[in-house]
Amino acid sequence: MKKLEMYCLTVNNNHAKIISTLGYVPVGLGKNITSNLFVRDNSNSNISSKNDFYGEYTFHYWLWKNMLTKIESDWIGFCQYRKFWCEKEEKEKDISFEKFNKIILKQIPEEYKSYDVILGEPLFLKKKNIIKILKYGKASLLKNPLNFFSKNHTIRFHFDMFHGLGNLSKAIELLDLEEKNDFENFVNKNVSFNPHNMFICKSKKILVSYYESVFPWLERCEKIFGFENLDSYGLKRIYGFLAERYMSYWFQKYAKFKLMPIYFKDISDFKL
Numbered sequence: 001m002k003k004l005e006m007y008c009l010t011v012n013n014n015h016a017k018i019i020s021t022l023g024y025v026p027v028g029l030g031k032n033i034t035s036n037l038f039v040r041d042n043s044n045s046n047i048s049s050k051n052d053f054y055g056e057y058t059f060h061y062w063l064w065k066n067m068l069t070k071i072e073s074d075w076i077g078f079c080q081y082r083k084f085w086c087e088k089e090e091k092e093k094d095i096s097f098e099k100f101n102k103i104i105l106k107q108i109p110e111e112y113k114s115y116d117v118i119l120g121e122p123l124f125l126k127k128k129n130i131i132k133i134l135k136y137g138k139a140s141l142l143k144n145p146l147n148f149f150s151k152n153h154t155i156r157f158h159f160d161m162f163h164g165l166g167n168l169s170k171a172i173e174l175l176d177l178e179e180k181n182d183f184e185n186f187v188n189k190n191v192s193f194n195p196h197n198m199f200i201c202k203s204k205k206i207l208v209s210y211y212e213s214v215f216p217w218l219e220r221c222e223k224i225f226g227f228e229n230l231d232s233y234g235l236k237r238i239y240g241f242l243a244e245r246y247m248s249y250w251f252q253k254y255a256k257f258k259l260m261p262i263y264f265k266d267i268s269d270f271k272l
Contacts, residue, residue: 003107004200005073007039007063009056010081010267018267022101024079027059053227055240056080056197057218064211068204075108076207077118077200085118085200086263097270104263108200116255118200119248120262122192125153152191155245159187162234163241167225171242174220179213179250186249193248197240198262206255213250214243 008015008024016037019026028038030051041058042048045065051058056078068076079085085105095103112118153161159168172184201207218239230236251257 002073004075004077004105005071006077006079006085006105006200007059008079008081008084009059012081012268015081015267018270018272019081021272022104023106029056029059050227050239053230053236053239054218054243055237057214057240057243060211061215064208064215068208071204075200075202076204077105078198079104080196080198081268082264082266083196083198084263084265085120085198086261089261090263093265095265097272100265100270105260112258112260114256115258116202116206117251117257118260119194119251119257120196120198121194121259122248123195124192125155125158155187155190155193159241159245163238164235167238168242168245170224171217171221174224175217176213179217182253183246183249186252187245193245194251194259195244196262197244197247199247199251200260201255203255209254210247210250214246217246218243 006024007027008019008022009027009029010019011028011030011032013028013033013035016026016028016035020037026038028035028040033040040048041051041062043066044062046062047054047058048062054061060078077085086103087105087109088103090103108118156168160166168187172180172187175183201210221239221242225235225238230238234241
């Protein structure tokens, strides 16, 4: 049995070889993927047609419906072609492929094995400069003027500013009752979240429970936001952005978690 099954998601058709060389499973998302070396999200039970709006979550849906019960590894993880797990923080960006291959996560460290889930180190929502606030968040600021003086923005204020004023509130109203109040408190009080829809999970049971919570919620959100009028990046990927915040909340609530650094490096920089 493998100790870790790491799925590396990409939209680049040329990444299959390099991802496989890393020992990860190459996952191809989007219309530009034609290589049969990728695991795809468009077979059997799938929502692949929603990829422009759901991002990584079309693969999560496919995995949940078609593959999850067949995976025999101890841990199941997810990374992206520009974001990778790293045991220790690495600041150098211009590195060789050999060094990169050594520093990214290949097995779960001993000190993590008593945990259920590994999450990325939190992204703190630092106060934006006044020009950015007036450009993206004027309505949010008028609604909550005290946020201007805060060192960090709350998850709610940040979401209102970049993904549509009031959209997070509308989505929260569609949550099951046992999650609604707790998630609302989470976004109102917290000034950080675990970013990029990246996590590593040891328990299939926990992972299934997460999928059974997040996907019905996102489907209900479709009745409000739809797909037709999502004309900017902040709105077009609204389902992925909602899931990103919810992921932090849900795993922190239901799982014993530990943090790990995420290393930013585009594997397109490497030529094999």
